[in-house]
Amino acid sequence: MCENCGCSITGVSAPAPQRPHIHGDGHLAVRAPMIERTETVAVLTDLLAENDRIARHNRDHFGSHGVLAVNLMSSPGAGKTSLLERTIEELGAGMRIAVIEGDLATENDARRIRAKGVPAVQITTGNACHLDARMIHEALHTLALDGLDVLFIENVGNLVCPASFDLGQHLDVVLLSVPEGDDKPQKYPVMFRAADLVLLSKWDLLGVLPEFDPERAIASVQAVGSDVPVLPVSCRSRASLARWCDWLTGQLAQHRALRRDAAQEPAHERAAAATVEAR
Amino acid sequence: MRTLRRSRTVLNATMHEFAICRALLDQVGKVARDRQAERVTAIVVRIGPLAGVEPALLRSAYTLARAGTIAAEAQLTLETSAVRIRCLACGAESDVQSNHLGCPHCGHWRTRVLSGEELMLASVELVTNTETVGHV
Numbered sequence: 266m267c268e269n270c271g272c273s274i275t276g277v278s279a280p281a282p283q284r285p286h287i288h289g290d291g292h293l294a295v296r297a298p299m300i301e302r303t304e305t306v307a308v309l310t311d312l313l314a315e316n317d318r319i320a321r322h323n324r325d326h327f328g329s330h331g332v333l334a335v336n337l338m339s340s341p342g343a344g345k346t347s348l349l350e351r352t353i354e355e356l357g358a359g360m361r362i363a364v365i366e367g368d369l370a371t372e373n374d375a376r377r378i379r380a381k382g383v384p385a386v387q388i389t390t391g392n393a394c395h396l397d398a399r400m401i402h403e404a405l406h407t408l409a410l411d412g413l414d415v416l417f418i419e420n421v422g423n424l425v426c427p428a429s430f431d432l433g434q435h436l437d438v439v440l441l442s443v444p445e446g447d448d449k450p451q452k453y454p455v456m457f458r459a460a461d462l463v464l465l466s467k468w469d470l471l472g473v474l475p476e477f478d479p480e481r482a483i484a485s486v487q488a489v490g491s492d493v494p495v496l497p498v499s500c501r502s503r504a505s506l507a508r509w510c511d512w513l514t515g516q517l518a519q520h521r522a523l524r525r526d527a528a529q530e531p532a533h534e535r536a537a538a539a540t541v542e543a544r
Numbered sequence: 545m546r547t548l549r550r551s552r553t554v555l556n557a558t559m560h561e562f563a564i565c566r567a568l569l570d571q572v573g574k575v576a577r578d579r580q581a582e583r584v585t586a587i588v589v590r591i592g593p594l595a596g597v598e599p600a601l602l603r604s605a606y607t608l609a610r611a612g613t614i615a616a617e618a619q620l621t622l623e624t625s626a627v628r629i630r631c632l633a634c635g636a637e638s639d640v641q642s643n644h645l646g647c648p649h650c651g652h653w654r655t656r657v658l659s660g661e662e663l664m665l666a667s668v669e670l671v672t673n674t675e676t677v678g679h680v
Contacts, residue, residue, distance in 0.1 A: 303669060304579075305586075306668050308665045308666065308667055310665055312564055312589070314571070429596040429663070451644075454594065489645055490629070
């Protein structure tokens, strides 16, 4: 094959670049010089723009069903699933809850939630260290949102990766368990800055772990520029669970009220416009 | 190949930088396609310290993730920025560390982050090749 222009002529032995040669059809082929242009294009888009687009879609979907979506994050073993089990026991009668579970390999957590009589979808992330908006979107295809009040998303246990990915949730709750130490927020500023509420879990262990100073934990949350509430919680103490449940119930009421106002606003504006027109 | 596959698995398991890298290469690929580019020669990404992305890990993920893409030969430049805050109490603006976001002037902890959270594809350098075969 001709090395210059790719035609099937074979008689020409490696013509020098740009040397004209005769094609089989009698045409004179001339390889034009290559014009190579280099340009720099300014883009300035967020790297996670596609994830954020799907997250917005998820959030709209939750909104249209009046569901409050809460993303639970912590390091592995801080007590996310236990907290959910106890929350279902405390609030399950008056609040319709569902759970999306993220886990690297097992379905154990979803089984624990289902045992409490609440629908749970397990996302097994395989090797991925975090949930992203697309995984939640796919999970939503198998979860009916009708009639739900709160959807918990239990993220993969990890204080680094999940912080960067919006899932479409309305609220982020981060657990810091007493055995982890009171300086965790400053070690993981990105995660703790994302929190709308920090729960100091396994609070009942404070008696045997006097090194954990609750004041230092709160100062550490503030040091990363956050002024969110910090609540102690123990799955063995109904009083501490009640404070968390009150916070959650309050957030749901606020979420519903905001949605009602947003729904009424256009009607109100239409009425105002009609009044102006009538005048 | 086996080594490469294992490396990818490790990267997936241990860091979200690989996922972010794929998102980066998707965006670069789209820009290149829109411009009908032959190849990408340079990519500039802007990462703030509060973006939650480790530049060194992003760079090592990139060397694997770019293989076989239009950016296979592209040089990656990572521009990092400072964390800058404005104090809500005294109004001073300062550059601070990512885990000490309080105001260094008055000591108040209520501050607003002005920059340092960005994770952005800033620019792409493309080569467009126009080749014509003339029939005289």
